[in-house]
Amino acid sequence: MRRHGARPFFLFPLLLLFLLSSPAWPGTNGYLEEMKETAARRRLQDDRYWDILLFYKPAAGGRKSLVDDPKFFLAPGGKRDPGAELSATLDAMFDGSLSPPARCRFPARYEWLKETLPIDPARLPRPDCPLLDNNLRAINPKSVSLIFASGHMNAPASMFGHTFLRLDSAYESPLLSYAVNYAATINPKDSGIAYAFKGIFGYYPGYYSILPYYAKVREYANMDQRDLWEYRTNLTEAEVRRMTLHILEMEGIYADYYFLDENCSYDLLFLFEAARPSVTLTDRHKGFFVTPIDTLRSVLAEGLIDNVVFRPSTARTIRHKAAEAGEAEVVLAKSLASGDASPSDVIDGPLPAADKARVLDLASDFTRYLYLKREIPKDPYQGRYLRILAARSTVAGPPPESRPLPVPAPPESGHLVSRASLAGGARDGRPFLEVAYRPAYHSLEDPAEGFNEGSQIVFSEAAARWYPKDEKVRLQRLDLIDIVSLAPRDAFFRPVSWKVRTGFATRDFPGGVESLVYALNPGGGFAWKVSPLGIVSLLAETDLAVSGRYDRSFALAMGGSAGIARQVSDRWGVLAQARYVHGVLGDRERGRRFTASLKLPFRLSRNRSLVLEGEHADGPSVHVGTIRLTWNAYF
Amino acid sequence: MKKLFVMVAALSLIVAGSALAGGNMNTGCGLGTVIFKDVQNQSTLVQIVAATTNGTLGNQTFGITSGTSECTQPKNYVQSDRLNEFVQANMDELARDISAGKGETISTIAELMGVPSTQRDAFNANLQAHFQQIFPAPGVEFAHVVDTIVSVSNQG
Numbered sequence: 001m002r003r004h005g006a007r008p009f010f011l012f013p014l015l016l017l018f019l020l021s022s023p024a025w026p027g028t029n030g031y032l033e034e035m036k037e038t039a040a041r042r043r044l045q046d047d048r049y050w051d052i053l054l055f056y057k058p059a060a061g062g063r064k065s066l067v068d069d070p071k072f073f074l075a076p077g078g079k080r081d082p083g084a085e086l087s088a089t090l091d092a093m094f095d096g097s098l099s100p101p102a103r104c105r106f107p108a109r110y111e112w113l114k115e116t117l118p119i120d121p122a123r124l125p126r127p128d129c130p131l132l133d134n135n136l137r138a139i140n141p142k143s144v145s146l147i148f149a150s151g152h153m154n155a156p157a158s159m160f161g162h163t164f165l166r167l168d169s170a171y172e173s174p175l176l177s178y179a180v181n182y183a184a185t186i187n188p189k190d191s192g193i194a195y196a197f198k199g200i201f202g203y204y205p206g207y208y209s210i211l212p213y214y215a216k217v218r219e220y221a222n223m224d225q226r227d228l229w230e231y232r233t234n235l236t237e238a239e240v241r242r243m244t245l246h247i248l249e250m251e252g253i254y255a256d257y258y259f260l261d262e263n264c265s266y267d268l269l270f271l272f273e274a275a276r277p278s279v280t281l282t283d284r285h286k287g288f289f290v291t292p293i294d295t296l297r298s299v300l301a302e303g304l305i306d307n308v309v310f311r312p313s314t315a316r317t318i319r320h321k322a323a324e325a326g327e328a329e330v331v332l333a334k335s336l337a338s339g340d341a342s343p344s345d346v347i348d349g350p351l352p353a354a355d356k357a358r359v360l361d362l363a364s365d366f367t368r369y370l371y372l373k374r375e376i377p378k379d380p381y382q383g384r385y386l387r388i389l390a391a392r393s394t395v396a397g398p399p400p401e402s403r404p405l406p407v408p409a410p411p412e413s414g415h416l417v418s419r420a421s422l423a424g425g426a427r428d429g430r431p432f433l434e435v436a437y438r439p440a441y442h443s444l445e446d447p448a449e450g451f452n453e454g455s456q457i458v459f460s461e462a463a464a465r466w467y468p469k470d471e472k473v474r475l476q477r478l479d480l481i482d483i484v485s486l487a488p489r490d491a492f493f494r495p496v497s498w499k500v501r502t503g504f505a506t507r508d509f510p511g512g513v514e515s516l517v518y519a520l521n522p523g524g525g526f527a528w529k530v531s532p533l534g535i536v537s538l539l540a541e542t543d544l545a546v547s548g549r550y551d552r553s554f555a556l557a558m559g560g561s562a563g564i565a566r567q568v569s570d571r572w573g574v575l576a577q578a579r580y581v582h583g584v585l586g587d588r589e590r591g592r593r594f595t596a597s598l599k600l601p602f603r604l605s606r607n608r609s610l611v612l613e614g615e616h617a618d619g620p621s622v623h624v625g626t627i628r629l630t631w632n633a634y635f
Numbered sequence: 636m637k638k639l640f641v642m643v644a645a646l647s648l649i650v651a652g653s654a655l656a657g658g659n660m661n662t663g664c665g666l667g668t669v670i671f672k673d674v675q676n677q678s679t680l681v682q683i684v685a686a687t688t689n690g691t692l693g694n695q696t697f698g699i700t701s702g703t704s705e706c707t708q709p710k711n712y713v714q715s716d717r718l719n720e721f722v723q724a725n726m727d728e729l730a731r732d733i734s735a736g737k738g739e740t741i742s743t744i745a746e747l748m749g750v751p752s753t754q755r756d757a758f759n760a761n762l763q764a765h766f767q768q769i770f771p772a773p774g775v776e777f778a779h780v781v782d783t784i785v786s787v788s789n790q791g
Binding site: 171172173175176212214215357360361364365368371378379381382383385386389390392393396 | 665667717720721725735736742743747760766772774
C-alpha cells in the first residue's frame with residue numbers, strides 16, 4: 001500500500017472527496033495507485049491517443065479540449081489539463097459507486113487504458129455494461145463508410161455538402177446500418193438573424209447522433225433531393241470497434257458548433273483518428289474553412305477509402321425515368337400523381353406491359369415526392385399511392401429494361417475551391433493587367449466537373465487592375481457574395497432560378513471615368529434546358545448602386561437578363577448573357593445600363609483554367625468594350 | 636481577415652438558399668407517417684440556416700433501437716424486432732418495392748427473414764402477386780403488413 005505517498009494528485013481536494021465519499025472496491029486502492037503510477041511514469045497523458053479521445057489540441061499554455069460540455073470531463077479542470085483528466089479517469093474506473101460505471105460511460109477511454117497499462121479487468125468493480133453491450137449488439141459494427149451528401153440543386157449555400165458516417169453491420173443491406181451524424185442543435189425560439197450569427201460564432205451546441213441509415217436516406221435523398229455518395233473505408237473490424245466505442249461515449253456530450261471550422265466535417269475526423277491513430281487528419285486543416293469536401297479529400301489522401309457507391313436522389317431518379325419514357329407516358333404519369341387519371345385506365349389501356357410498369361413506377365415516385373413536399377395532404381396521398389401501386393403489382397414479370405442512371409463525376413473530382421487569377425486585356429483599347437483572389441467556392445466559369453450544374457457561390461473575390469499607360473493600380477471589384485442558382489424546369493419539377501450579388505463593383509461614367517460603387521443585385525426567374533443551347537435562363541433583376549458620383553448618391557434600376565450556359569465538352573464551356581436595367585429611382589438617368597458578355601472557359605487541367613471573355617457596356621454617354629484573357633489556378 | 640470571411644459567410648446565410656432540412660424518424664403505424672420536422676413551419680430564414688449549417692432542431696438522439704410499441708403488434712411475433720421496426724419505418728418504400736417485385740427494401744426484409752439468395756426472386760414475385768393482400772386499404776397498419784408477408788411467404 002503506497003497510498004500515503006506525497007503525490008500531487010492528492011493536492012486536489014475534489015479527488016480526496018472522491019476517495020472518501022466513495023468506498024472503492026475492496027483491495028483496489030493499491031492497484032489503482034499502481035496504475036496511476038505506471039500512467040504517470042509512461043506519461044500517458046501526453047500520448048497522442050489520449051489527445052484524440054479527449055479532443056485535445058495545442059492551445060496557449062498547453063493543450064485544450066475542443067469539447068465544451070463539463071459532463072465530458074472527470075477532472076474539474078480536465079478541459080485544459082490532460083494529466084488531471086487521466087488521473088481522474090483512472091479513479092473513476094475503480095469507483096464502484098458511479099452509475100453508470102465509468103468504464104461503461106467512457107468505453108473507448110477504458111479500452112485504451114486497459115490495453116495500454118494494462119488493467120486487469122477482474123480487479124475492477126462491477127464488470128458488466130448491459131446497456132453498452134446491447135448497443136454494440138444492435139449496431140454490430142463491422143466496417144465504416146463515409147457518406148457525402150451533395151448540395152441541394154437549388155440552394156447553392158448547401159453546395160458545401162454534408163458528411164456523416166455509416167457503421168455497417170454484418171447485414172448486406174446498408175439500410176440496416178446506422179448513421180452517425182454531428183450537427184448543431186438549433187433553438188427554435190431564436191429569431192432569424194440570431195440563427196445566422198449563433199450558427200457561425202459557435203453559440204449552438206453540436207451533438208453526435210445515431211440514427212438508422214434509412215432515416216438519413218429519407219432525409220437527404222428523398223426529402224431534400226440531395227444525392228448521397230457512400231465511400232466504403234478499409235478500416236478493420238477492430239478499428240471500427242474502437243471508433244464505435246468512442247462514438248458511444250460522446251452520447252449527450254456537446255461541443256460548440258462553428259459553421260466554418262469546428263463543424264460536422266471536422267469532428268468526424270477525430271473519429272477516424274480514434275479508429276486508426278496512425279492517420280493524421282485533424283491537423284491537416286490550416287485554412288479558414290473546413291468544408292465537407294476537405295474532409296473527404298483528407299480521408300481519401302490517407303488511403304482510407306476502398307470504393308464508392310452513388311445513391312441518387314429521388315428527383316434525379318424521377319428525371320432519369322422520365323427521360324427513358326415517352327412524352328405521352330410522362331404526361332400520363334403526372335396526371336396519375338395529381339389524381340386526374342385513374343390507374344385502372346392504364347392497366348386497361350393499350351400500352352405494352354413494360355410501358356405500363358414504367359408509367360406506374362414514375363407515377364408512384366412522383367406521388368411520394370409531392371407528399372414529402374407537402375403538396376398533397378396525407379389522406380388523398382394514402383389512397384392515390386396505394387391505388388397506383390396496386391395497379392403496378394398486377395404487371396408481373398421483370399421490371400422494364402432501361403439504361404442505367406448516369407453517375408455524375410464524384411465530388412472529389414472537382415477543382416480545389418480557393419482561386420487565384422492573372423488576367424490581361426484591354427478596355428477601350430487601353431491595355432491592363434489584373435490579379436484576383438477568392439477564398440471559396442465555385443463559379444459558373446470554373447471547371448464544372450464534380451459540382452452541381454448551374455450553381456455558383458463566390459465568397460469575397462477581390463480583383464485589382466493595373467493600367468500601365470497611366471501607371472495606375474485600382475481596386476476593380478470586391479464581391480462579398482455572388483450566388484447564382486440556375487435550376488432548369490421540366491415536366492416534373494418547377495424550381496425558381498435566382499441570383500444575388502453584392503459588393504463593390506467598377507461602373508463606367510461619362511468621359512471614360514471608371515469608379516467604384518457599392519452594388520446590390522438580386523434577381524429571380526426561370527431556367528430551362530434547351531438542346532442544343534444548354535441552360536437558358538430569364539431573370540428579372542433589380543440593381544441598386546451607391547456612390548457619390550450619382551445624383552442623390554444612388555441609382556436604383558430594374559430590368560432583366562437572358563443567359564445561356566452550356567458545357568460544350570469536358571474542356572470548353574460557353575456563357576453568354578445580355579442584361580438591361582432601367583433607372584427607376586435616384587439617379588434614373590445613369591442607372592440605365594445595357595451589357596452583353598460572352599465568356600469561353602477552357603479547362604487546362606483539374607486545377608487550371610483559362611477564360612476568354614468580351615463585354616460591351618452601354619449607358620448614357622458610355623460605350624465601353626472590354627476583352628480579357630484570364631488564367632485561373634485553384635488550390 | 637478571418638473576421639471578414641466570417642461576416643461574408645454570415646451575410647450569405649441571410650440571403651442564400653431555399654432548401655429545407657429534412658424529416659426525422661418515422662414514428663407511426665401506417666402509410667405516409669413521415670414526421671415533418673418543425674423546421675418546415677419555421678421562417679424561410681430559419682430553414683435556410685438549418686440547411687446551410689446542417690443544423691437540426693430539437694434534441695439529438697442516439698436512436699439505436701426505436702421500438703414499435705405505439706402500434707398494434709403483429710400476431711406472428713416470431714420475427715425479429717429488427718423486421719418490425721424496419722417495416723414500420725419504411726412502409727411506403729416497401730409498398731412501392733413489393734408492387735414492382737424488386738428494390739432495396741424488399742431485399743432488406745428478405746435478408747431479415749433469412750430468405751436464401753437463391754430463393755429471392757421467387758420471394759419477390761410471391762410478395763408482388765399478393766400485394767393487395769399485404770396492403771389491402773389506405774389505412775393499413777404495419778402489424779398487418781408483417782403478418783401477411785410472413786404468412787404469404789410461408790405458403791409460397
